[in-house]
Amino acid sequence: MTIEELESIRNSKRQELDLRVNSNAPGVERHILVCHGTGCTSSKSPQILEEFNRIIKERNIENVRVIMTGCFGLCSKGPIVIIRPDDTFYSQVTPADCEEIIEKHICNGETVDRLLCQDVDGTLVHRLDELNFYKKQKRIALQNCGVINPEDIDEYIAFDGYKALAKVLTEMSQDDVIKVVSDSGLRGRGGAGFPSGKKWEFVKAEEGDIKYIVCNADEGDPGAFMDRSILEGDPHGVLEAMAIAGYAVGACKGFIYVRAEYPIAVNRLEIAIKQAKERGLLGENIFGKGFNFDIEIRLGAGAFVCGEETALLESIEGKRGQPRLKPPFPAHSGLWGKPTLINNVETWANITKIILNGAEWYASIGTEGSKGTKVFALGGNVNNVGLVEVPMGTTLREIIYDIGGGIPNGRKFKAAQTGGPSGGCIPEQHLDTPIDYDSLKEIGSMMGSGGLIVMDDSKCMVNLARFYLEFTVDESCGKCTPCRIGTKRLLELLTKICNGLGKEGDIEDLEELANNVAAASVCGLGQTAPNPVLATLKYFREEYEEHIKEKKCRAKECKKLTQILINEEACKGCDLCKKACPVNAIIGEPGQKHKIDQSKCIKCRTCMATCPFKAIYDE
């Protein structure tokens, strides 16, 4: 494909797709966009798409197209259907609703009110941009997600796809490209925040004719799903960025290392690579400029440590994913000993926009030390669960309350967890910290890849630390002793405390051991594994002390320290709790007072929810 051909596809297709981004687009055509991210797909969005198509065909309706798209972000309201150009936002749609949407909305121009979603404050939302969830967001990495069909390269081209690659190959030298990336201030979005331009520069400076480009899509932080959503919603954005980097550093081969647990993302990547090759946008002599670049997918198999760059390289080579000692860094000696440039998915997703809009534009967004935007996977005890992209420097309070809609069920905010198993907990007093790489570090957490889990006051912080340590013990590769044995010992101490067997001195032991593991481990996994312990100790020390001294868990989450009891005075013997109990732990004849057999009770609290007399309580 020549650059002229690319432009002609862009121009004709862009006009056709104008209604996707312009709510005043002229014409009678309507597009029904159906989210096909993992969340919505799990709740049957492919059937919704099929059903729409069936009805349209059956009724012979013209000027309507049904399109699959990537994630819209508001996953908790899925499956989501958006109608353009009206921008009507339908939530929790089922295949049975399709008939009504077509009949009312498409044929008669009325909205189907019962499928509109309610904002957290109770107002009925008609249009996408009326949702508080979207108001403070700025979408750069996610720009195309939810707008284009990720399986159709022409739609990507319509929205300036492969234009950045064409620009680099015709107008820019290798050093020009690297300078733009450096000047933009972009830092690695995988967690560590290393300046991306620097990395590119190092790899470019290496001698040698074989170099590699790698995309780290081994999103291992449980509760983080931004990389997956980018790959599912806009796979070409990543491919194009990798090709640009290939040109800039002198590499002609790229690998995408992606989790096998993400079948939809893998499938869309495969389709995207195939289409790009067919169009000559990957392969040999791209745009006739003598530049060759090819990309292959490599599957991971569920090892958190493979998100560490050198472990990832080992895994691509077909070995156990154990980290290598650094130096040498991958820029010098990476894949099969060759200079290798590794960036995370979200980092790649910013590149084409930086090339097209310029370094200054990008650097104007964000804070002094952290430029641009960051995508967070907002989850846990928050009303709007989903993907949010905000400028660096946005405060946690804005993300959790303005965008996330606050804490559900009338409970109180307790802590926000960032950085996954490597990060820390942020308590209420730091909610107004503007988030960037440096400010998070200062308050004892880290940016990490962007998981942001909100916790209400029903969560026990000691148990949370235990949960994360259980994770790191599972995922420690075993190469170095401090991590392999240290994390295990940390977990034992935490388990003991959660079970009410803690004793004086345990907290001091935890602290000492945590600091040693952090100081002596080989790779990032071990160095950061104690963070959940240290951060919870820093902000919630009194909960540890209560567990140890008073054998009390204030959140009533630690099972050994909690009892579910029936208030005999209030119990009417209605027997409902007994029927509801999944483990038959409740004893008592109908009409008689009931009791809970503590040895059987699993603290699921089903009985508490069932009792019509509120006679069951926990303590």
Add this chain to the structure above:
Amino acid sequence: MAEENLNCADQRCKDETLEICKKYEADRGHLMAILNEAQEKFGYLPKMAQITIADYLNLPLAEVYGVITFYSRFTTKPKGKYNISICLGTACFVKGSQQILDRAKARLGVEEGEMTPDGKFSIDTVRCVGACGLAPVFIINGEVYGRATVKQFDEVLDEYMKKD
């Protein structure tokens, strides 16, 4: 490996594994891909498949076994006809997936990673399937059940109990 007489099951496993192997060059870099595909085919990685793959890639069996045991997705134990995966990612954990796991173990009488004696059910845990918006989730043979409660889990399991 020296020629030997294999029983029918092993011979078939070997043939099928070889068929997968041949889609790839005999290069170690493809080991993970081959293992992923073989596991997809058999549901786990039988010993015969491991031997065949090691042979094909000219690697010691110990190396292949080492890689298999390193990655949590690979398993050398067969799974039940209905495999119940419970997500223990942070978002699901915060929303109570541990209770569902406890319930599954209590009802089926097996631990994580194990199969019921009749081969009908097995339980495993996964770390985040990315459906955090639906947390907590559990998955039975690829079907995702979201916004799960212990009660709903019980009802779903009852349905599967009735099946063959």
